[in-house]
Amino acid sequence: MKRIITATVQNRGGVLNRITGMLHKRQFNIDSISVGSSEIEGISKMTFVVEVSDRQKLEQLTKQLNKQIDVIKVSDITEKAIVARELALIKVGSSSQSRSEIQGIIQPFRASIIDVSRDSLAIQVTGKPDKVDALITLLRPYGIKELTRTGVTAFLRGQQPQVSEMNAFTV
Amino acid sequence: MRVEAKQEVEGTNKVMTGADLLIESLVAEGVDTIFGYPGGAVLPIYDAIYRSEAPFEHVLFRHEQGSIHAAEGYARVTGKPGVVLATSGPGATNLITGIADAMMDSLPLVVFTGQVARGVIGTDAFQESDILGITTPITKYNYQVKQIDDLPRIISEAFHIATTGRPGPVVVDIPKDISADLTTGDFDNHFDLPGYQPTEKPNPLQIVKLAEALGRAKRPVILAGAGVLFADAAEELKEFAERYDLPVATTLLGLGSYPGTGSQALGMAGMHGTYAANMAIYESDLLINIGARFDDRLTGNLEHFAIHAKVAHIDIDPAEIGKNIKTDIPVVADAKEALLALLSADITQPDITAWNEKIASNQQAFPLWYERSDQLLSPQWLLEQIYKETSGKAIVTTDVGQHQMWAAQFYAFDKPNRWVTSGGLGTMGFGFPAAVGAQLACPDDTVVAVVGDGGFQMTFQELAVVRERNLSVKVLIVNNEALGMVKQWQGSFYEGRYSESLFGFNPDFVKLADSFGVRGMQITKEADLPAALAEAFAYDGPVVIDCRVVKQTAVYPMIAPGKGIHEMIGVTK
Ligand SMILES: Cc1ncc(C[n+]2csc(CCOP(=O)(O)OP(=O)(O)O)c2C)c(N)n1
Numbered sequence: 207m208k209r210i211i212t213a214t215v216q217n218r219g220g221v222l223n224r225i226t227g228m229l230h231k232r233q234f235n236i237d238s239i240s241v242g243s244s245e246i247e248g249i250s251k252m253t254f255v256v257e258v259s260d261r262q263k264l265e266q267l268t269k270q271l272n273k274q275i276d277v278i279k280v281s282d283i284t285e286k287a288i289v290a291r292e293l294a295l296i297k298v299g300s301s302s303q304s305r306s307e308i309q310g311i312i313q314p315f316r317a318s319i320i321d322v323s324r325d326s327l328a329i330q331v332t333g334k335p336d337k338v339d340a341l342i343t344l345l346r347p348y349g350i351k352e353l354t355r356t357g358v359t360a361f362l363r364g365q366q367p368q369v370s371e372m373n374a375f376t377v
Numbered sequence: 378m379r380v381e382a383k384q385e386v387e388g389t390n391k392v393m394t395g396a397d398l399l400i401e402s403l404v405a406e407g408v409d410t411i412f413g414y415p416g417g418a419v420l421p422i423y424d425a426i427y428r429s430e431a432p433f434e435h436v437l438f439r440h441e442q443g444s445i446h447a448a449e450g451y452a453r454v455t456g457k458p459g460v461v462l463a464t465s466g467p468g469a470t471n472l473i474t475g476i477a478d479a480m481m482d483s484l485p486l487v488v489f490t491g492q493v494a495r496g497v498i499g500t501d502a503f504q505e506s507d508i509l510g511i512t513t514p515i516t517k518y519n520y521q522v523k524q525i526d527d528l529p530r531i532i533s534e535a536f537h538i539a540t541t542g543r544p545g546p547v548v549v550d551i552p553k554d555i556s557a558d559l560t561t562g563d564f565d566n567h568f569d570l571p572g573y574q575p576t577e578k579p580n581p582l583q584i585v586k587l588a589e590a591l592g593r594a595k596r597p598v599i600l601a602g603a604g605v606l607f608a609d610a611a612e613e614l615k616e617f618a619e620r621y622d623l624p625v626a627t628t629l630l631g632l633g634s635y636p637g638t639g640s641q642a643l644g645m646a647g648m649h650g651t652y653a654a655n656m657a658i659y660e661s662d663l664l665i666n667i668g669a670r671f672d673d674r675l676t677g678n679l680e681h682f683a684i685h686a687k688v689a690h691i692d693i694d695p696a697e698i699g700k701n702i703k704t705d706i707p708v709v710a711d712a713k714e715a716l717l718a719l720l721s722a723d724i725t726q727p728d729i730t731a732w733n734e735k736i737a738s739n740q741q742a743f744p745l746w747y748e749r750s751d752q753l754l755s756p757q758w759l760l761e762q763i764y765k766e767t768s769g770k771a772i773v774t775t776d777v778g779q780h781q782m783w784a785a786q787f788y789a790f791d792k793p794n795r796w797v798t799s800g801g802l803g804t805m806g807f808g809f810p811a812a813v814g815a816q817l818a819c820p821d822d823t824v825v826a827v828v829g830d831g832g833f834q835m836t837f838q839e840l841a842v843v844r845e846r847n848l849s850v851k852v853l854i855v856n857n858e859a860l861g862m863v864k865q866w867q868g869s870f871y872e873g874r875y876s877e878s879l880f881g882f883n884p885d886f887v888k889l890a891d892s893f894g895v896r897g898m899q900i901t902k903e904a905d906l907p908a909a910l911a912e913a914f915a916y917d918g919p920v921v922i923d924c925r926v927v928k929q930t931a932v933y934p935m936i937a938p939g940k941g942i943h944e945m946i947g948v949t950k
Contacts, residue, residue: 216572219521220509227514262699269696275518275538278572 208237209264210290210360211254213271214244214279221276225252228274234258234267238292238357249278253290253359255335283360287367290360294338295320296329299349308348315341326351391563395525396425396556398564399489402532404431405566408460410451410817411435412444414471416464417504418491421556436817436846438810439838441468445475446807446836447814449484453797454772454815456609458485458539465491465553466504470511474804476546477515481801482630483603485544487535492521494554508550517545525555529566537568542575543694544607575693579710584718587665587689587706591621592725594663596685596732599625600646600675603800604668604692604712605634611793613716614667615639621726624736626654628669629785630800637789638769643736644745647675648936649782652743652948655936657736658683659943666690668712671701672801681941691715743948745786747930754903756780756855756926760787763825763853766910771823772797772815776808776832778862780855782932784827806835809852813839816848823914824849830856830883830923840893843919851913852921854886857928865931870938890921899923 215221222241229236237255244251258264264282271280300308305327309319312329315337321328331341335358342353393401399422403411413435415423426435438444441463448459459479463472469490479486493502512519518538520531528551535547591597605614611634618625618641625635626646635642643654658664664686669675671690676682679701689706690698698707708715747757760783763771773788774797775781781798790796797815799807812826833854843850855861863878890897898913900906900922913920933947 219523220513220519223510224513231514262703265699266696269699273694273696275570275573 207258207264209256209258209282209284210288210358211256211268211271212281212283212360213252213254213277215250215252215274216276216278217243217248217250218276221250221274224276225271225274228270232266232270234263238355240357240359242359251359253357255358283362287363287365288360289363290334290358291332292335292338292356292358293330293332294342294353294355296331296342296345296350297326297352298329298345299325299351300327301325304348308345311344312341317341392559392561394421394425394556395528395551395558395560396421397429398525398528398560399532399551399556400425400429400431402529402566403460404433406532406536407457409433411460411462412438412448412451412814413462414438414441414444414464414468416468416491418465418493418553419462419468419489419556421553422462422489422491422551425556435462436842439841440836441471442474442806443810443813443836443839443842445472445486445488446478446804446810447817447839448486449475449479449482449807450774450797450811450814451818452479452484452486453811454794455818456607456794458487458536459814461486461488463488463490464504465493465508466506469508469550470506473511473515474802474806476512476548478799478802478804478807479546480515480517482799483544483607484546485539486546487532487539488546488548490548490550491556492550492552495523495552496554498552508548512548515546516548517543519548519550521550522552522555525558525560526564528555529564530568533566534568534570538570538573542573576695576709577693577711577714579691579708579715579718581718583706583708584715584722587708588719588722588724590663590687590689590706591665592727594727595729596661597623597663597665597727597729598643598657598661599623599635600628600658600664600666600669601625601631601634602628602667602669603630603634605631606668606793608668608693608712608714609793610667610713610716611635613713613720617716617719620720621724622729622733623665624657624733626650626657628672628675628800629798631669632785632796633790633793634668636791638791642789643740645785646942647672648677649786649932649934651740651745651786652934652945653736653739655934655942655945656739658686659941661686664688666692667716668692670697673701676701677936677940677942677944681943683942746933746950748950749903750927752927753901754906754924754926756857756930757783757787758903759853759855759906759924759926760784760827762906762910763827764788766907766914767823767825771795771825772812772819774798774808774812774815774824774826776826776828777803777805778829778832778860779857779865779930779932780827780829780861781808783855805829805832807832809833809850810836810839812850812852813842813848816843816850817846820848824851826850826852828852828854829861830854830858830880830886831860833886834884837889840890840895840919840921844894847918849917850919852919854921854923855926856883856886856923857926857930858883859928862932868931886921886923896920897923899925901925
């Protein structure tokens, strides 16, 4: 099962190395990790999308993360009301003929063209990973020359439903 | 000298080097012994040691690995952190085995390594190595000091992290220009570690659950691990086990947490554990693990481990609970706190007379056994003789292999912290230097290093240290002219193809000792042993005793790899 885990960490030297090293050593499958500063100085926020086989593995993962000296808080937010977003930059081959066609494809995704050259277009898309996946699939026939994704970053919505309901979000 | 100079300038303009600041901080932490080896990147620190009049001792080993294993031995018998100092590059990399060993066995160490100057870090400078990168997976935490004024805070954090919660090694990497630089001013060693707050007190609800489960249990058993020793909870464990008449099995590292000759003792459980201990775990309906981590050498095949039991697990490290074994009653706590809570809990005496009778009959019917020989020494008998000669009161360190298992089986530890062995990493070369560290920590105790002829050849250079300091360590070589444990496995599982496990040559250990100015003895007949041991233990100084043992002897009983805890072989002759 895929889970979204967030961790609040003290921004000390080597923290990313320590955490990714632990995940690797303990053979956890990581789909993506994103890291950046948080609202508090000196504190970073990490978002992991992980694939775990069962509850026991999941519990181990959160415990091993929590055990790290620099990790202040770990939350599994998969089943909460959350906003989760990923950014992708996609460079596709395009001629003057295909350009408007591509524009038509990306429009419903609210993606934008951020760079144009004679034979390519750079597209920026933000959204849930499945939306990003869908766009990539549609663009593939045009020839993807370069692709880079940031990995998911996420947090809880301001309002949580009273009864915890399974989140419709698929990662 | 240094101390006076400092007092002179105090109040005016306190000027000191980073190295002086380091020494001052160590003294403030109550450090009495540093296990180290000098080199270029730590010259400023060694200069500060030279100038310091602070009341601590630096012990110069002959290899960094020796120094760190000694620090582990020191930490194991005292409960205090072992402090290690080595230079950058090769000095630091020579420490790796010891750091990994301490991590696996949860030993508190604070390891200082020199580093090249800040300006050249990352340029592959002479004797630069990325010691933070290398040690990240094998340390509880590690630091590189980036600014001189951070030193006091980092050092207090390092000692705090190494010694609290589940103990472990912490590395502090100090660039040379930081230890050489001058600094003035007042330092703040106050720290805040918001992500590090070990839970010591148990959750009362879980204690109630455990108390209820115990009251209803028909076949309870305690498994005691090193967590009991780290928590200084041997007294409480004894009281708890004896109050409710509960049998106690111990892990390899937990030996001594409950008296080896105590009324409830089943001895060691696991791969070479006793039949009674392993069967008690296999058949139990309530397994109370106190401070053990369900290592695979203990559990055997997980599919057969304690399959009928409700499992309660008391551990200060939450990540150990449920890691290998599904746990019904998790108790995240310091073992002492948990035992104190259990001692004051309301528990109905379980009806376990039949269970205890069954265990007693297992003990009667299937004790540890061995064969005597009229040639050479029987190794198990040898360990029994050591036990007798030292009245069971020695500090015993071991190396890794057959002799280690025989020592665990045949030397009963009635007191905690007298047993020093490398369990998790299984590090050959550990035993002798660890004994040196234990002897430095406890100068008045009898310290015996039980080693194999293989492992002793990995670190015997520390004979120079015992000679230099006239430390009374008694080195007992269980000499089978082979890598005995490897040979045993090749005999059992590889049809006797003894690939590279038989020594074609061994040094003359008596002459070797002699070359270090250390007394050497060789024993080839059982009849000669008692007198030799009496002489060796009466002698005030180090002795190496080369005991020639029967070469074919195997360690039994044994849970073969992949087998369940109830599937022991070699239970009887
Ligand atoms: C550093 C290291 N290398 C290799 C091993 C694998 N190993 C485990 S036991 C053993 C044999 C030990 O032989 P010896 O020291 O003579 O002790 P014995 O088993 O004969 O008592 C070996 C090679 C190890 N544990 N540690």
